[in-house]
Amino acid sequence: MKKFNNKLAIVTGGNSGIGYAAAKELITEGATVIITGRRKEAVEKAAQELGAIPFIADQAKLEDIDRLKTEVENQYGKIDILFINAGITGSLTLIENMDPENFDQVMNINFRGAYFTLSKLIPLLNDSASVIMLSSIVASTYKPNSSVYQASKAALNSIAKTAAAELAPRKIRVNMISPGPIQTEIMSKAGLDEETLKGLNDHLINQIPLKKMGTAEEIAQLVSYLADHNASGFMTGTEIIIDGGIAL
Template sequence: MNKFNNKLAIVTGGNSGIGYATAKELIAEGAKVIITGRRKEAIEKAAEELGAIPFVADQGKLEDIESLKTEVENQYGKVDILFINAGITGRLVSIENMTAENFDQVMNINFRGAYFTLSKLTPLLNDGASVVFLSSNVATTYKPNSSVYQASKAALNSIAKTAAAELAPRKIRVNMVSPGPTKTEIMSKAGLDEKTLEGINEWLIDTIPLKKMGTAEDVAKLVVYLSDDSVSSFMTGTEIVIDGGMLL
């Protein structure tokens, strides 16, 4: 018997990387999964590959979040698993050279969008539901040229813990998964060329005690664990760091 039979899950940013891998794991365990993404072609292609339900929505736009809420409420009713995954790194530049445009783009998706995704979808969550935020181990680091991304994830962890306290009376659990360096497309989306990416990856691997990068599947399995109340029913407000020992 699959553990998530008759469960409805939503995965934001589900057309690639960690979101895609998590949707795949949830579906394998019997869940009906709605994946969201900004690009129609990409989200429909991913949904077809996965056997998921596509919904075109930009987490950075409140009107898209409202549309998602309305559609889910009208078509499917209640939600059992919510994985708020969508996020971007933005341009990696110093505070001195930061633009308001880059600041707003990162915060609108990573923080404001995640906040209101939870806010708008909370009435649709079943009592006993699971919410997982994709954070990052950078929420507790202060590396140069990553100020906005780091701040967005630190803010995310703060609201996740407040949400855990607010939703506890309904037995809704809210947890955070904070990966370290993970093999996904997010760094190439930051505008870095192949040679630069290769150099960064080599440098990162050298800083990780386990001497390897994480995979999207590693993170996906952890999200599934936190979504399964048969094994994690006493966990809420918890951040699990999955970074190969990088923060040691």
């Protein structure tokens, strides 16, 4: 008997990187998984590879979240695992040079979109469900050029803790995973070429006490752990740092 048999999971941004790895892990453990994403072709391709259910939705658009809610309610009923994973870094720039479009794009996906995904799906959560937010160690760092991304993740942690308090009477747990440097496509999506990426990776690995980058699969194992009421049933409002020691 697999631990997530007869459980429904939703993974936002599930067509690549950490979301893809998490969906794969949950499916391996028996869950029915709906993955969402903005790009139809990418979402459908990933769903086919994984054996997941594709749903085209942009986390930044409230009407898309409404459609997701209606579809899930009509087709499946209740949600057992909600992994709010979709996020972008946006362009890296100093506060004095920040343009409102970049600010809005990052905040609309990382914070506003995550907030209303949670808000609108709460009525569909089973009692004892697990909500997991993908945050980042940048939520508590203040490095130049990353003000909006850092702020979006700090805001996410704040609402996750409030949600943990609000949902505790229904035994719904809300926890955060804050990775350090992970090998995914997010930086190449930020427009960095291969040479710059390699230089950045080498620079990061040098700073990490364990001298390696994390993997999406390692995060996926943690998602599975937090989703399992038997394993982590006494954990809520907790931020788990998984960063190879870089924040030490």
